[in-house]
Amino acid sequence: MVIHSLKPLIVLGVAAAAAVLILLSRKRPNTREFWSILAGAVNFFIVLSMAPDVLAGNTLEIVLMSFAPGLSMTLRVDALGLMFALTASFLWILTTIYSIGYMRSLNEHAQTRYFACFAGAVSATMGAAFAGNLLALYLFYELITMITYPLVSHKDTPEAYAGGKKYITYLLGTSKLFLLPAVVLTYVIAGTLEFSRTGILHGGDPVLLTVVYALFIAGFAKAAIMPLHNWLPSAMVAPTPVSALLHAVAVVKVGVFSILRVILYVFGTGTLKALGLGMVTAYVVSFTIITASVIALTKDNLKARLAYSTISQLSYIVLGAALLTPSGITGGVIHITNHAFAKITLFFCAGSIYAVAHKSNISEMSGIGRKLPWTMVAFSIAVLGMIGAPPAGGFATKWYIAVGTMEAGSMVILLVLLASTVLNAAYFLPIVYTAFFRESQEARGHHGHGDELHHDAHHEDIKENPYIAVPLVISAIGSLALGFYPDVLLSFIRGIL
Template sequence: MTGMLPLLILSTSLVPAVVIFFLPEAATRVRAAVNLIGALAKLPLVGLILDGVAAGEQYELRYTLVPGLDFLLRIDALSLLFLSLSAFLWLLTTLYALAYLRDGANQSRFFGFFSLCVAATTGIAMSGSLITFFLFYELLTLSTWPLVAHRGDARSIASGSHYLAYTLAGSTALLLGIVWLEGQVGPVEFAAQTGIAGADPNTLRWIFLLMVGGLGVKAALFPLHSWLPAAMVAPAPVSALLHAVAVVKAGAFGIVRVVYDVFGIGLVTDLGLGVPLAAVASFTIIYGSLRALNQSDIKRRLAYSTVSQVSYIILGTGLAGPTAMIGGLVHLIHQGLMKVTLFFCAGALAETLHIYRIQEVDGCGRRMPVTMLAFSICAVGMIGLPPVAGFVSKWYLGTGAIEAGQIWVLFVLAGSSVLNALYFLPILYRTWFRPATGTWREPLTPLPAAKVWGLVSPAVATAVASLASGLLAAAQPFSPLGWATLIVTRDYGP
């Protein structure tokens, strides 16, 4: 059973993907049903495993492809951090997408690839070895592209190509790194490092650079980030997928794996790689925020905000002290919850009132109070104010930086808070304090109630989750913070 569970979880996303590809375009209800059944079936399975891993259970599935090359699925506490986030958000994003794309074209293609993306993400989370990780990572790269280019107009195709050019180059670097490393030390499984430390330090540094550089494309590390803002032309559910559920998280998760489970924190510190990684992340944090300030398109501003916020995860990883590690890991969840809410809301504004730019939100708090309240909660969380989740991440990163002796990080965090306030508070001000001046227009026919519900309720759910993750942060071990603490104290403790 412990071997079958990983496979079962993978199939909850993979089977719907395959089925949906075969469904005719008109089979809207069947498609929705298949998709939702998959998403709903996944949650209890993940819950079961969460409970098991908390109790110390092991889940592993090993299948030898060729001698010396194993396909290995292994669920540890770190896997579950990513797995539970993507499973929870997949359900909500599916509900949202069903409403958002109602009556749109090419739905079979869209939902098929969407499920395939989630299946790939599930595989990434559960991968137990570098090769398995790479297989799923590539599957994710390729299955995301049709979603980015979904609309099919020139801009979408261009941003799809932009995306592919960047991520394929990243994958090449990653593959080179993997091959080089395995050439030196043989097949690498996560969480069982013995042989690596013996290799030549300079070779190891180059390999680290290749791997982190390759993964850094998806994680949108400066200067590899520019595909992400370009991809904001895609529909809002795709943005949610890119920014919260799957893609950038896969990059960040990969970097966490490389640092913790391939090299190990001790070796990364000995090679002198931790602080430079933290420095690159810090630069990206400030740079992303500065770029966000310049944007007048809501989704573009949010996209640059992601560039900045995802680097919190990498910052915590690079600092390598236990508290900072917790801060980085927990932000994987927190950033996902908050950013997905912001994109849900941005999409709802666009679909309902044709609001795309920040200048257009004047007074819309009265017209769409629930949506904008959800947006406001998560914007406040992004700034890092309690009791929203973002504060918890920031607190752990800050105190962790002091603990690691890197006090300069405090000023990066402070600068980021101030910049976040500078680019989020004006939106809130316009929403709640400016009178409506006809910058948005009502739909000619009122939207169907089902569509409004489908757009608004996922945003409410994730906003509540963002609030609850902060308010109940100390609830062990199933709050995001509790789980991140468990990961660090149990698997990577000193």
């Protein structure tokens, strides 16, 4: 049943209003941050309040305007969008608290611009989650690109500008060159852009449909499928909370979320099966999964390693859906949230290490686990989620996708899955080992030279910042909780399949 509701619009409006209020209270940092937290909390509860209706099989809808038959601006909340919105809005609250600790302890400049753009980015992400058709999705997709540019280039250094330029070039270039024609062609072929559970592209010239599909996949470069992934590692010049929320949750997930929308709601599994495109997609993303993991192995910079891990994990989500089987789709969809919680924890931890210990390379992190116990325990929990080991949420993902490969009858993909699990372990476990079991350089120096004063001075320097530690512990717990209660996510699946 379709329920007409203003709620989706209010969610967008609250975050957008927060951006304005943040700009207005630039002189009073505490008030400014209060707006962020308040908007985050309000948003989360409004999104949550839509859950009962959506889980009961309804959709909430508001048509903002209509230009022509089949061409309208519509916000529609269904199970897939709601799950994504819940994840993003919850993690926004955590990220805001974390940002306060991070930005203030590093004394970062232009914090007003930072928080305002952040709120704007969340608003646009909610818009993408609630987009009822391709037009609205395209609109919010583009807005996210533009509004996150100041966040990527935040540091105003040549390196930051270079990263930002790459970011804009990749994301805007692909969306203009591939996505826009894909949307237009869809309209020309189908006569509508509204999402439908059965897809809107039925029949038609198979070559043309294949072209449109390829344009979509290439156009959503936010999903970082190789070879259009290179912007993501470069975007790591951004402050860590940006990498955490945007480049592990909001921005990149909008990319994969959009691809899921196209696979499930524009083409529909039936059309894709008939065209034989599911398996092709699966192979393409399998390549990304393996290659990105191998590159991650070679990175000593923690954020760079996390970035390549993200590239690999995003392709899991697409892989699940591309299998076009119920279990595969389930695995892909729930991985949006599972990966979000685990990866944001990892980024939070990387930021914590950088903000309090000023270290960004893994080789320098020997023994850091003893100085930052909360951080590194949370890190270890999140690593479990990444590897897909029980009891973390990632296990459910792996399980469902593995079952999906069986349903699809593809041994190759199953092997890819297993190989990537090994690779995940290979690039994450050494970090945990280094942090807890390797002696720190200072300690080694201490044994060698007996310089106790020097050691103590260092030891005192490094203390966990509660604003930073609390959010990352919560997100780690969240990651575990999703493993213990997979039904939370699975209940959304009923509304999608």
